[in-house]
Amino acid sequence: MAHTLRQKLADLILNGELKPGDRLDEHTLAERFGVSRTPIREAIRQLGVSGLIEIRPRRSAVVRSFDRAELSEAFEAMGEIEALCASLAAVRMNEAERLRLRALITVSQDISARTDRSAALEMDFEFHGLLHDGARNWMLKTVAEETRLRITPYSAALYTMESYGADLGRPHRQHTAIAEAVLERDPERAAALMREHIAQSLIALQTFFDKTATLPAGEKEKDSVL
Template sequence: MLGNRLKNEIADLILSGRMRPGERLDEQSLASRFGVSRTPIREALQQLGTAGLVEIRPRRSARVRALSMAELESSFEALGEIEAICARYAAERMTQAERISLKLLIDQSRVASRQGDRVASRDLDARIHALLHTGAHNKALCSVANETRMRVELYSSAPYTLPNFDTQLHVPHGQHEQIVEAVLNRDPEAAHRLMIDHIGGSFLVVKGILEEASALATAGGDEPAGRHPYGHVAHLFGDTAVKALTGWTGQTAAGPFDPPKPSPDRSGQGGA
């Protein structure tokens, strides 16, 4: 359907970083870009608004939604629980063909991590999670998992943009390998626990990156962005998103998203 195709193509513009948080989404410009009328564009934006990627503003242009730290934490917390349920059900319900496909993906991920191929690793990261969603064999759960992951994907993929992260790809791969092993061994409890740990750890890394980006944005240029270890990330989230973080007090809810503060070296983690 045209609406779904447009929704996916606009979502890709956002998730790839070509459209940044806070950026206006002009219906006429998008209609011209995709060679369609404004009506299907408006419908696609409404769908993306429901998914949490777009902010719909009455009588004004929609814009890419910029999540505050509190919203981001809530989304990651929800994602962790949803993904963990998917992993639990996948361990119990995956077909043999799906298990073979999952084994193939984790083998490919191992090769990509050893080769320092961050592009392939990021793609395989997404494909492993997607297969766990479908392998849960619960359409309602799969839909919620996909929408929640879409909401945080721009942020959760940020570690893959870090300098020298190609030397750290073994860390997210190792976490995925443990989850996959639990699923293939039909151990739902281990799969659930490992996924919670994986998503929680990913949130800590993203939080750390955003704290650095926020500090960079408010420091007044003491160190040029080009030399700052997270300088390249500040523009990825856009001015609106970075400024939204400056009021964050650091208070977090109890639970898996209230672990000890991570060490300054935040490159050894990532890839929700």
Template sequence: MSVTPLRDRIADLILSGEFRPGDNLDEQALALRFGVSRTPVREALHQLAPSGLIEMRPRRPTLVKRLNPAQLADAFEALGEIEALCARYSADRMSQIERMQLSEIMKRGDGIAARNDRELYRAVDSEFHNAVHEGARNASLHRLASQMRMQVAPYGASPYTLPGWSADLSVPHQQHKRIAEAITARDSGSAHRLMAEHIALSSATFQTIWSDKTMQEEAASKLRRKRRS
């Protein structure tokens, strides 16, 4: 496997939630997993570093980048403004074919959300937001939106796959449908407002989940240190 596909495979593992914020990306373990030597793994990680998904430090383990609560809040705040602007522009600029395609995405999501299939819904979520980015007809906004979603993706994707976390997918799906309906109706003001609300609610949910998870990890770490002492 060459370096570029290897880089993309590692990124997929992070974006899918298999590797989570703070996880160690061990070069030897990755080399064994993909049947390659450590050299292409190391190069793939170097190529992935500018994306903001991982943190590489000299003579220290490479980690899936972990944002502190303030950084995560800042990232979601910026993402909300960018996504809302994309939704506004999409309502004004999407072609009729693109509006029909957006409606088809929502129809596919209906059954997936009804079954509460978290893994499949993650793909629908990504497809929906990508369609809104592309429909905005603004390359700079599209690039910024993609970069910001990449930054928060390990937090946004993980709840769909966290063991024991029972997400009611009808909630985000209904939010998506209302945004899609506003875009299809060319109601740019409602599309902007609904997308901003959607990202704000997602931010609150994900920050609560990761705050609780961090507290649990800190408590477990303290317990381990106490047992060793």
């Protein structure tokens, strides 16, 4: 049960319903899922190990958050890791994966046209996951997935922002350019485009925070619950 609840809680974070800094109230969560607080507590503990949740002694756990400097460093690290994945995928992907990558870009175009932010977020996960697999390096894939998991609350926030969601053509164009480089077996260009893609995501977040005068979670604590 704890494993199932762990995934349900993770999904709430990954789809943006729970945002960085949001408090995870055990009683509220137990009522929502119709269980006792014990499996909820264990699920939160497991997510704490993954780095997605911050466990605080004698206080409610919160969705992992970063201040501005930490967020910048996290995206910098992810940019390099994702760039390496894209570079290796360009030369190591098999034909089935290349076909899937082409199909994803076609789907992305449709999602962008109808401004479906939820579908765009799911497609983003699948796009990067496919490159992680295509790199053919289990250790790199593990590091890439763990790093992306830690900053997912922020990357997911991009797709829930009205200002960003109104222009889903931007991430679509970036993904398309990366995919083309991978499909053309050009590792250097794939890596460079991926670094630029991650950097642009960080800039979009920073711009949003500046325009709304909203501090990134970590500089303030939210008291919101489900």
